[in-house]
Amino acid sequence: MRLFLRNIIALFALLASFTVASTTVVHAVPTGGVGVQLADPSRDPSFPAWETEIGGTVAPGTVVTRHVRVTNTGSTTQTVDVYAGAASMRRGVFTDQGPGSTNRLTSWTSLDKSKVTLPGLGNADVKVTVRIPADAPTGDRSAVIWAQPATAGGGGVVSTSRVGVRMNFRVGPGAGTTADFAIDGLTAERDSDGQAVIVADIRNTGGWAVEVGGEVTLSDGPGGRTLGPVWADETIVAVGVAGKVRFRVPNSAELPAGPWTAHVSLGSGPVERQHSTSVTFPTPDAGGGGSLGSLGSSDSPLMWVGVAGAAAAAIGAIGWTVLQQQNAPLVR
Numbered sequence: 532m533r534l535f536l537r538n539i540i541a542l543f544a545l546l547a548s549f550t551v552a553s554t555t556v557v558h559a560v561p562t563g564g565v566g567v568q569l570a571d572p573s574r575d576p577s578f579p580a581w582e583t584e585i586g587g588t589v590a591p592g593t594v595v596t597r598h599v600r601v602t603n604t605g606s607t608t609q610t611v612d613v614y615a616g617a618a619s620m621r622r623g624v625f626t627d628q629g630p631g632s633t634n635r636l637t638s639w640t641s642l643d644k645s646k647v648t649l650p651g652l653g654n655a656d657v658k659v660t661v662r663i664p665a666d667a668p669t670g671d672r673s674a675v676i677w678a679q680p681a682t683a684g685g686g687g688v689v690s691t692s693r694v695g696v697r698m699n700f701r702v703g704p705g706a707g708t709t710a711d712f713a714i715d716g717l718t719a720e721r722d723s724d725g726q727a728v729i730v731a732d733i734r735n736t737g738g739w740a741v742e743v744g745g746e747v748t749l750s751d752g753p754g755g756r757t758l759g760p761v762w763a764d765e766t767i768v769a770v771g772v773a774g775k776v777r778f779r780v781p782n783s784a785e786l787p788a789g790p791w792t793a794h795v796s797l798g799s800g801p802v803e804r805q806h807s808t809s810v811t812f813p814t815p816d817a818g819g820g821g822s823l824g825s826l827g828s829s830d831s832p833l834m835w836v837g838v839a840g841a842a843a844a845a846i847g848a849i850g851w852t853v854l855q856q857q858n859a860p861l862v863r
């Protein structure tokens with residue numbers, strides 16, 4: 532009976548400790564939230580999102596100034612971090628790159644305040660200045676002006692919610708100049724890891740540096756296979772200079788050589804160019820270069836024979852161990 536009472540008392544003590552811990556966490560969670568909006572829209576009819584976003588078509592050398600209004604939607608004072616973060620726009624889909632990310636547009640952007648302390652239901656304006664360099668390459672640039680509760684110190688609970696104002700700029704050429712480029716051809720190769728790579732040879736034929744990016748799709752491959760789209764990292768090409776845009780196909784060490792029909796679509800701001808041709812990759816190296824060889828292929832009968840043999844050996848070892856334990860003398 533005494534043992535039973537001791538167990539009951541210990542159980543109640545454990546439950547009491549859980550209740551105290553959970554109450555502490557709940558009290559540490561901040562109430563209210565943060566809001567942010569564009570305080571002085573550009574009223575630029577050529578920029579469809581002028582009411583809610585910072586951006587538009589600008590020439591190199593332009594300086595753009597706007598203000599965002601940060602609001603404390605809660606009833607208690609809180610400090611808010613304000614910063615610029617990288618984003619991208621592909622196929623009309625706007626995607627932010629996560630906290631701490633940077634790109635060309637964030638490097639052009641400065642804020643007059645990186646932190647504001649707001650009373651309950653209070654607000655403050657933060658000045659955003661975007662300085663487009665005089666030698667900036669043409670192209671589309673995206674970012675976000677973020678606002679989020681400041682990181683709590685002393686082990687407190689931190690809110691990870693954040694809100695932001697989008698930034699979308701199209702950097703165009705200056706007066707009397709044009710931006711343009713040409714695609715001279717496509718080639719197929721493999722990198723040092725054996726992965727398939729499509730290379731687009733481009734040439735800057737305009738009067739401004741261009742930052743070229745885009746996608747490639749492969750079709751009409753062996754057995755009618757298709758692949759893609761695969762995106763490339765953007766490449767900056769100076770005036771009168773040739774360059775290369777590389778599309779690295781992931782997990783392609785055993786991709787059939789071909790032939791394939793490669794179609795690339797490249798762009799730099801408003802300039803878009805396309806090119807299609809037949810390509811054939813170098814034959815994958817059966818002994819290396821990322822290839823698993825005959826035993827590494829999931830379609831290989833030899834691989835499955837090896838797996839079955841290993842499984843049988845494991846089962847036999849387990850059975851022998853159990854038999855030995857059953858026949859072992861009892862120790863009293």
